[in-house]
Amino acid sequence: SAVISQKPSRDICQRGTSLTIQCQVDSQVTMMFWYRQQPGQSLTLIATANQGSEATYESGFVIDKFPISRPNLTFSTLTVSNMSPEDSSIYLCSGGDMEKLFFGSGTQLSVL
Amino acid sequence: AQSVTQLGSHVSVSEGALVLLRCNYSSSVPPYLFWYVQYPNQGLQLLLKYTTGATLVKGINGFEAEFKKSETSFHLTKPSAHMSDAAEYFCAARRAGNMLTFGGGTRLMVKP
Numbered sequence: 001s002a003v004i005s006q007k008p009s010r011d012i013c014q015r016g017t018s019l020t021i022q023c024q025v026d027s028q029v030t031m032m033f034w035y036r037q038q039p040g041q042s043l044t045l046i047a048t049a050n051q052g053s054e055a056t057y058e059s060g061f062v063i064d065k066f067p068i069s070r071p072n073l074t075f076s077t078l079t080v081s082n083m084s085p086e087d088s089s090i091y092l093c094s095g096g097d098m099e100k101l102f103f104g105s106g107t108q109l110s111v112l
Numbered sequence: 113a114q115s116v117t118q119l120g121s122h123v124s125v126s127e128g129a130l131v132l133l134r135c136n137y138s139s140s141v142p143p144y145l146f147w148y149v150q151y152p153n154q155g156l157q158l159l160l161k162y163t164t165g166a167t168l169v170k171g172i173n174g175f176e177a178e179f180k181k182s183e184t185s186f187h188l189t190k191p192s193a194h195m196s197d198a199a200e201y202f203c204a205a206r207r208a209g210n211m212l213t214f215g216g217g218t219r220l221m222v223k224p
Contacts, residue, residue: 041216094156099163
């Protein structure tokens with residue numbers, strides 16, 4: 001199994017600012033993804049983090065708002081840019097292979 | 113497109129009673145299927161998965177699930193509920209590109 005660490009675990013941010021969330025996996029993984037979980041709801045995929053190339057975004061999510069980096073097979077970052085209260089959510093990193101995906105404990109973001 | 117439906121956003125059982133959480137998927141090709149559990153303020157933990165082979169899958173904490181192709185279902189069961197089982201449960205299916213599509217989640221409450 002893989003252990004996924006996310007930083008920060010929570011943050012309170014001001015409207016218009018940006019926050020970068022880091023995701024570190026303790027072993028190399030083929031795939032990494034970023035999900036959003038809005039209060040009381042299920043998980044929605046934001047994007048697939050591709051090593052060494054631009055992320056692949058799901059419908060409704062754009063690179064200017066959620067830039068993602070993945071420099072290697074164990075690390076990725078998600079930035080939430082120009083934040084508004086609607087961005088208040090839990091952001092989850094996941095990584096693994098075709099048969100198993102592991103999740104970090106999430107970053108709880110509150111935007112005032 | 114792949115979709116996952118969980119019947120019942122909230123399920124309440126008495127301690128010691130049978131737990132049954134329902135999940136149906138839509139796909140012309142049997143997908144990989146997963147159940148995850150999320151305890152309050154934590155990330156997702158993999159309970160069990162179905163990829164190929166035996167249709168009855170046993171997971172952690174006494175949970176099991178049965179893949180029924182004819183019913184496109186992957187219901188999660190546990191013979192006897194424990195107070196510590198109270199959590200949010202998510203059914204998920206792997207789709208093209210290897211990311212997961214999640215159901216809406218079912219909150220399990222266990223009464224003493």
